[in-house]
Amino acid sequence: MIQKNSTHDVTFTDLTHDAMGVAKIDGFPVFVKDALKGEKGQIKIIKVNKNFAFGKLLTLHEPSPFRKKPICEHFDTCGGCNIMHMNYEMQLSFKKHRVKETLKKISGISPPIGNTVAMNNPYYYRNxxxxxxxxxxxxxxxxxxxxxxxxxxxxxxxxxxxxxxxxxxxxxxxxxxxxxxxxxxxxxxxxxxxxxxxxxxxxxxxxxxxxxxxxxxxxxxxxxxxxxxxxxxxxxxxxxxxxxxxxxxxxxxxxxxxxxxxEMKDTLLGIEYTFNHRSFYQINPAQTEKLYRAAIDLADLKKTDTVIDSYCGIGTIGLTAAKHVKAVIGFDVVKDSIRSAQLNAKNNDIENARFIQGKAEDVLPDLKSEQVDVLFIDPPRKGCHKEFLDTVIAMGIPKVVYISCNVSTFARDTSILNAGGYKVTSVTPFDMFPQTSHIETLALLTK
Ligand SMILES: C[S@@+](CC[C@H](N)C(=O)[O-])C[C@H]1O[C@@H](n2cnc3c(N)ncnc32)[C@H](O)[C@@H]1O
Structure with a gap:
């Protein structure tokens, strides 16, 4: 049995989802902050649980060629960033790997995964x-x-x-x-x-x-x-x-x-948005534009399409899609956001978009009689309500574009859609949160 405070020379063979180095001592996994895959070092055991332990890196014997000196003086203590010790190339490949592994583990699927879409300057982005x-x-x-x-x-x-x-x-x-x-x-x-x-x-x-x-x-x-x-x-x-x-x-x-x-105003892909301090607004505008552009391309929208923007916030995805389609219906649970979405449609002379306040799982069943061609889903970290996904399946919407900020709930929701006849045909991670292990993913599911 591994003992607290004991020291060990180890090799790190993997990384956890939140980027802790994984070493095995006689087959027993030990998680160590700030250690990278492939590195060798000496660790001290700081906590022992039934099936795993936590260690602290004492000395690094063989650093990874992908290691980078963090530019932040607070990196060792602050919980804001946890992968600033990886160079950017490794951050991107780590995220792609996490998406692949999570989909395999939780939904049992191995679709092709695109390379993580990088940010030009991966600092000073969080608005x-x-x-x-x-x-x-x-x-x-x-x-x-x-x-x-x-x-x-x-x-x-x-x-x-x-x-x-x-x-x-x-x-x-x-x-x-x-x-x-x-x-x-x-x-x-x-x-x-x-x-x-x-x-x-x-x-x-x-x-x-x-x-x-x-x-x-x-x-x-x-x-x-x-x-x-x-x-x-x-x-x-x-x-x-x-x-x-x-x-x-x-x-x-x-x-x-x-x-x-x-009231704040910001412009994304040529549309001006007005919103207040309580509404959700994407935190990385440069990457948001890339993400939305890719989402619209992936949906392959037609002038005859009716599109749903579920979890729409202040209407950004739906209003970006509006000029390509016949009609947009958006909904979100936050009243302020829906008011902003309606105002944003009006201020930008977009007449084919309407927005409804309510929970996605309550509003979608009311739209069962609509002939919907494309559904955009962009839920919070906890993912979608099962009832919402069951309604998507029952409505048989041919194309679902899923934008996710939590790959675990995305994988869980994908399993449900999969069982309902949807196939994941494209998955691309976007680096919306550089220097942190958070991942944004864009996927297309088709019936
Ligand atoms: C990740 S944000 C996406 C917002 C928007 N699509 C964007 O790109 O700015 C998730 C949104 O889901 C909304 N939300 C959370 N739970 C919801 C629910 N049960 N039904 C509808 N909207 C919900 C939040 O208010 C938030 O605006």
Whole structure:
């Protein structure tokens, strides 16, 4: 039996889905953070479970030729990025491999998988950041959580957010300290400021700042707003989001605007979108354009087609498809998003798209009588409701274009569609989240 604190010389033979190196000691798997496949090193066992253990890399005897020195000073502790130690070529092939293995393991299929579509500059891409605030040893800290914990890593500079975010986070932290604003304590549920959220529009340059707090009253409101907008004129909107719940979900549905208009605008593939700080919007605009273009191509749309954009958010996929087809029907559970989708159709003179608010699993059965040619599915990480997939099968929609941000639930849903007569004919990973092990996948399923 492997012992805690024992040290071992090992060779890493694989990587887990979240990019931990896998070594076997007498057949017993040990998972080690920041170790790459093919590397040899010395590890210390830090935790032993029934079927596997966790180790810590002490010395690297033989580094992988694909290893890269992370450009971030926080990489060792921060949970934001977990594959910055792989060069970009390896990040891309790791993602392709994960998609292949997951489909094989969960859905028992081995379709051809395209190469991961790369980003030109795989840094500074993430247009949305939620930064928790807390206190450590009497000091205010603000940053991302350590991996698998709620301990905040006090962030000096982040290399996946736009560069200006690091300056804004530090400036807000300085104001919080200067004006003695109480930060939230997750354990005792005391305090006011839980986090801030930043969102950025690539096309206008505007930034929206939201204070996520346990009450709607920002102390020293005028002074704080004035110092923020004077220093960062690109901040065009400041909100308070009120969240009094003991929950991990930081953003609630209750907000009020303190400065500017609660409205962002961004352009994707020539269509201008308006949305507010609570609506879903893809976090990597450069890759989103590539993804949507590929999704539209894959659907091979015809002027006579009726298309459904399920889980449509603010309508981006459906409105991109609209000019190629006869009609688009979109639906999403979030009311704000549907209102934005309707407004976006109107503002862009798109008259053949309509949007319905509701859960996908409730709305699709109501559309059973429609002759639908193509269905776009872009669900949240938890994937689709079984009832939704059963309805897709019952309707016999000939083409399904599935966009997924979680390959495990994609594989699970694919199995259900597979059993209902759908075949996966194309799968391509897109690198929407460089430096992290998250994968976006685009697939075509045909009846
Ligand atoms: C990954 S986002 C995709 C949004 C949009 N297609 C895009 O590219 O911006 C998933 C969307 O599903 C919505 N959603 C979550 N659960 C849902 C459900 N049960 N029914 C309908 N929409 C849902 C969320 O509000 C979110 O807008």
């Amino acid at each position: 949305k950041a939620i930064i928790p605030f807390g206190e450590q040893d009497g000091r205010v800290v603000a940053g991302l959580y350590k991996s698998r914990s709620h301990e905040i890593v006090d962030l000096r500079r982040c290399h996946i957010f736009p560069k200006i975010y690091s300056d804004i986070i530090r400036a807000v932290k300085a104001l919080v300290i200067e004006h003695d604003i109480d930060v939230y304590d997750e354990e005792t549920h005391d305090g006011l400021l839980r986090a801030i959220m930043l969102r950025h529009s690539e096309s206008t340059g505007d930034i929206s700042l939201t204070f996520i707090m346990t009450s709607g009253k920002l102390p020293k409101k005028e002074i704080i707003i004035q110092s923020i907008v004077e220093r960062f004129p690109v901040i065009s909107n400041i909100n308070v989001n009120i969240n009094q719940d003991k929950t991990n979900v930081l953003l609630s549905s209750k907000s009020k605007t303190l400065y500017g208009k609660d």
